[in-house]
Amino acid sequence: MWDFPIVIHAFASHDPAKIKMMPAVPAGASASAPLRSPFLTVILAWLIPGGGHFLLRRRGRAAILFCVVLATFLIGVLMRGPLFQPSAAGDVLSRLIQYGGFIGDLATGLCYFVSVWLGYAPPDQAGHTPEYGSKIIVAAGLLNILAMVDAYEIATRQKD
Amino acid sequence: MQISVDHFELSIIFALLVSIVLGLVTKRTNRERVHYAAYCFGCFMLALFSIGWFMRVLHG
Numbered sequence: 001m002w003d004f005p006i007v008i009h010a011f012a013s014h015d016p017a018k019i020k021m022m023p024a025v026p027a028g029a030s031a032s033a034p035l036r037s038p039f040l041t042v043i044l045a046w047l048i049p050g051g052g053h054f055l056l057r058r059r060g061r062a063a064i065l066f067c068v069v070l071a072t073f074l075i076g077v078l079m080r081g082p083l084f085q086p087s088a089a090g091d092v093l094s095r096l097i098q099y100g101g102f103i104g105d106l107a108t109g110l111c112y113f114v115s116v117w118l119g120y121a122p123p124d125q126a127g128h129t130p131e132y133g134s135k136i137i138v139a140a141g142l143l144n145i146l147a148m149v150d151a152y153e154i155a156t157r158q159k160d
Numbered sequence: 161m162q163i164s165v166d167h168f169e170l171s172i173i174f175a176l177l178v179s180i181v182l183g184l185v186t187k188r189t190n191r192e193r194v195h196y197a198a199y200c201f202g203c204f205m206l207a208l209f210s211i212g213w214f215m216r217v218l219h220g
Contacts, residue, residue: 061184068177075173078163129164139174143181150185160188 038155045151047109049144052151065147072140073111080122081133083112101134107141107148168208175204 036055045052049069053062084101087094105112122130153159165173183197 064180064184068180072174072177075163075165078161079165080162128167129162132165132167132170136170136174139178143178146181146185 036155038152041151041155042148045148046107046144049109049111049147052148052155056151056154058154065144069108069140069144069147070111072143073108073115073137076133076135076137076140077115077120079133079136080130081135081137082122082124082130083116083120083137084134101138104138104141107145108137109144111140168212171204171208175201175208179204 041052041055044055048054048066050062050064050066053059053065083105084098086102087098089095090098124130150159179197179200182200183193183195187193187196
């Protein structure tokens, strides 16, 4: 929607000299991002942390996001944090926690799918270490959601 | 293989990783990003120590 310049006419005088050309992108954003489908960008950003930024040629940011999200996920896995499973059992709060945690796990994209594919399914045992691990895997997903939103904003030229 | 990290160590690691991402996605220039990440990390540390000492006083 920002690809074409918007022309505002000076209706009062119809003077061509008063025709103003507005920039094709909002103030503060530049047109340096290559044109990519925001949908494709968000999907790639979800599957591979930093992938959306890489597609938009923000390679430095892509590398940092990839390393941070992957490191967060791996710390959780090394702490043997169990993954959340959507479950209809229990009261409303328990279901909310299970579904919310599952969405957080799923937001890590391929990290989640690969770990499940490799058979990562530690038992939900008592102890603070697995408990923290489970939460930090969800945190990795939430960080990836932030990265996805950022990639979407770059793809739609709302920011640089 | 399982690593064992206590609450304090994990809080510092978490604060560092989240601060990096917050700085990266919210600011426009590298200078602003570094400043904001440092600011977020400082806020996390302030909250960590404040709440820690508050609980210490509360529980004795």
